[in-house]
Amino acid sequence: MSRTTLSEHGDARMRNTNGMTGTEETDGAAGTDGRRGAPRRLLPWITLAVAAGAGALLSVGAFLGVYVRPTSDDWCALWKARDMGPLGITSDFYRTQNGRVTNAFLTGLLYSDGMRGPKLLPAFLIVTLGVGLFLLAREALRALRLPFPVAATATAVLMLEALLFLGGTRSYQVLLWAPATISHTLPSVLGVWAALSGVWAARSHRPWARSVAVGAAVLMGAAAGTLSEPFVAMSGLLAATAGVLCLPRLRLCRDRFASTWCAAWCVGLVIGSVVLFVSPGARWRRAQQPKRPLSLSEIGATFHDWARIWESIGGQWAYVGALAAGVLLGLATALGARRSAPAAGGPGALPRGALLTIAVLPVPLIALGSLVTAYGLRGGYGAGGWTYARAWTSFLVPFLIALCGYGAWLGHRIGRRLGARSALAAVAAGIAGVVAVAGTAALVNPTRTLTTRTVERSLAWDRQDARIRAEAAAGRADVTYRPLFIGGLAEPFFTTVYQRDWVAQCAARYYGVERLRRS
Numbered sequence: 047m048s049r050t051t052l053s054e055h056g057d058a059r060m061r062n063t064n065g066m067t068g069t070e071e072t073d074g075a076a077g078t079d080g081r082r083g084a085p086r087r088l089l090p091w092i093t094l095a096v097a098a099g100a101g102a103l104l105s106v107g108a109f110l111g112v113y114v115r116p117t118s119d120d121w122c123a124l125w126k127a128r129d130m131g132p133l134g135i136t137s138d139f140y141r142t143q144n145g146r147v148t149n150a151f152l153t154g155l156l157y158s159d160g161m162r163g164p165k166l167l168p169a170f171l172i173v174t175l176g177v178g179l180f181l182l183a184r185e186a187l188r189a190l191r192l193p194f195p196v197a198a199t200a201t202a203v204l205m206l207e208a209l210l211f212l213g214g215t216r217s218y219q220v221l222l223w224a225p226a227t228i229s230h231t232l233p234s235v236l237g238v239w240a241a242l243s244g245v246w247a248a249r250s251h252r253p254w255a256r257s258v259a260v261g262a263a264v265l266m267g268a269a270a271g272t273l274s275e276p277f278v279a280m281s282g283l284l285a286a287t288a289g290v291l292c293l294p295r296l297r298l299c300r301d302r303f304a305s306t307w308c309a310a311w312c313v314g315l316v317i318g319s320v321v322l323f324v325s326p327g328a329r330w331r332r333a334q335q336p337k338r339p340l341s342l343s344e345i346g347a348t349f350h351d352w353a354r355i356w357e358s359i360g361g362q363w364a365y366v367g368a369l370a371a372g373v374l375l376g377l378a379t380a381l382g383a384r385r386s387a388p389a390a391g392g393p394g395a396l397p398r399g400a401l402l403t404i405a406v407l408p409v410p411l412i413a414l415g416s417l418v419t420a421y422g423l424r425g426g427y428g429a430g431g432w433t434y435a436r437a438w439t440s441f442l443v444p445f446l447i448a449l450c451g452y453g454a455w456l457g458h459r460i461g462r463r464l465g466a467r468s469a470l471a472a473v474a475a476g477i478a479g480v481v482a483v484a485g486t487a488a489l490v491n492p493t494r495t496l497t498t499r500t501v502e503r504s505l506a507w508d509r510q511d512a513r514i515r516a517e518a519a520a521g522r523a524d525v526t527y528r529p530l531f532i533g534g535l536a537e538p539f540f541t542t543v544y545q546r547d548w549v550a551q552c553a554a555r556y557y558g559v560e561r562l563r564r565s
Contacts, residue, residue, distance in 0.1 A: 086381055088475055089198070089377060089378055089475050090197060092374060092475055092476070093197050093378070093479075095479065096201050096205060096374070096483055097197070097204050097205075099483060099487070100201070100204035100205045100207070100208040100486050101204050103208045103212055103486065103490070103493050104204060104211070106497060107211055107222075107496075108168050108169035108172050110168065110497060110500050110501075111165045111167065111168035111169055113501050114165050114223075114224075115161070115503060115504050115507040115508070116161065116553075116556075117223070117531075117532060117533070117537060118535040118537070119225040120157075120161075120223075120224065121538075121553040121556055122548070123135070123157045123224075124157055124161070125552060125555045125556040126157075127154045127158050128157075128158075128160075128556075130154070131158070132154030132155050136151045139327055140325050140326070140327050141327055142326070142327055142330060143327045143330075143331070144322075144325075144328055145321070145323070145327040145328035146272050147272045147321065148270070148272040148318070149229055149273050149274075152228050152232070152273075153224075153225070153228060163224070167224050167227060168221050168222055171221070171227060171231055171232065172211065174235050174239070175207060175231075175234065175235045175238065178242060179203045180203045181242055182238055182241060183202070183203065183375075184199065185242070185245045187199075187379065192379045192382075193378075194379075195378035198374050198377075198378035201371055201374060201375070202368075202372060202374070202450050202454075205368060205482060206368055206371070206446045206450055208367075208486065208489055209367060209368055209485070210442060210446060212492060212496070213362055213365060214438070214442070215358060216436050216533065216534060217493075217496050218496060218499075218500070218535075219436040219533050219534070219535070220435075220439060222500065223533060223535065226436040229273065229274050230274055230276065230440060231436075231439050232273070233270050233281075234439060234440065234443040236269070236273075237443075240262075240311065243262060243263075244263065244304070247259030247260075247303070248304060248307070256303055259307060260310045263307050263310035264311075264314040264317070265314060267310070267314020267317070267318065268315070268317045268318040268321070269314075269318065270314070271315045271319045271320075272319075272322045273318075275319075275322075276418070276419040276422060276437045276439075276441070279419065280415035280419070280440040280441050281311070281315065281440075282312055283414060283415050284411060285308045285311045285312050287407060288304070289304070289305045289308030289309055290305075291400075291403070292304035292305045292308065296400070297397065298400055331426075335425070335426060335427070337425055347424065347429070348417070349417075351424055351432035352416060355419075355432050359438070359442070364485045364488035365485070366481060367481065367486060367488075368449040368450045368485075369449045369452065369481075370479070370481035370482035371450060371478075371482050372449065372450035372452060372453020372454040372455075372456070372457060373454070373457035373460070374475065374478050374479065374482065375450070375454045375457060376453065376455060376460070376461060377457040377458070377460060377461045377478070379458055379461070380457070380458045380461020381471075405452075409448075411444075412444055412448065415444075416438070419438065419440060419441060420432055422437075423437055453478075457474075503530050503532050510528060514527065514559075518558055522559065523559055523560040523561070524560060524561045524562075525557065525559050525562060525563070526564065526565040527553065527562040527564065527565055528564070528565035529564075538550035539562075539564045
């Protein structure tokens, strides 16, 4: 009986001990799972905060288009589009202005209904560039066999756009002033969608689709060639390099379509550039600023201008936000890959040497493209040409994409290495989020200043416009005008010699009066 009792008590103790151990193990596993799930729970909230900030700033920028009023080149574009039409203004640009026929035709279309087109253009640019970059990122992640985190990708795109449009020294010109956005912002949108069309055609494997894509690349390249010279240089360098890397011999692509498409784009750029160079308008413009002989001192001055451009860009520390947004994207891809089964390929599917080459190449290409831009600005506008920051957009777009890409690579590496130690991954996500939010916050004051100046000028302009129209309707041949400067752009009476004041003459032509006099 005692033996039985002892046995029963021993069994009970064993059962109690096992039960306690099982409970502790379950709690420990739950705690570990909770800690491991921390980055996945934290990351969506971080990306939401960054996306909300960047999206709010872009919404303000798009809405500011409503308050855009004519200044500088707007005056000439308005009366020419009204009196000549799109084809007439295209002929005028080709024969007497600068030879940019695509630029002229788009200007004629945009101003055909007065200022309605320029007011809608900022929103159009933000939406089309954002959607294009989003789709391009999806294709890039698919090519690398990585998960596609929608929220993190959208956050990176919004951050990049906010920095592009609102983070520079000439935000008004880059986003709101139509003559500059047509020449320097719209080409980047065209380039993004052209690249997407090539990628989609390559994936289709249909001969007719590929033929259409190659033909379209020639046409779009030719259009870009008569739209913006800095973009021609930058996109030509990128396309030529991509075409060489995509040769089947290097084993990055299975066939020659990618190289053929890149070659077609470059051919189009050459065609457009030749049309522009030989045009009477381009010859007239070159005569206004005689080209200096290429000497050691001129080369040194060009490098000095180039250095000052990058010094100005480096002073905008908010650009670090693109790197931080890329880190968040990379973390999201790594955590997404851990949640699902490991992919069969991933970045490791590409040869290590090819990955290293692709990672390093953006730096010299962007440096060379920006140097060519600096040289062109110095030749076209003189010693102060490097300050024309609106022309920097052609290399700022790939620069910001490269920053985001490097951040994504870093974030992916962090996510893969620290995924098991999720507390560190959560800390990395938090740091990246803080930097991205700080980059967005750095844009608040410039955006507020841009908003205040744009709205105040629009109200003053409307009052003056109503008065001038009333005086012109009453038969006044001479009317007074008070310059309303914005964005570092020219206004009537920017020079004391009226015969050389093309802005005042275009404004007078727009109002249908003989002359403007300073108020």
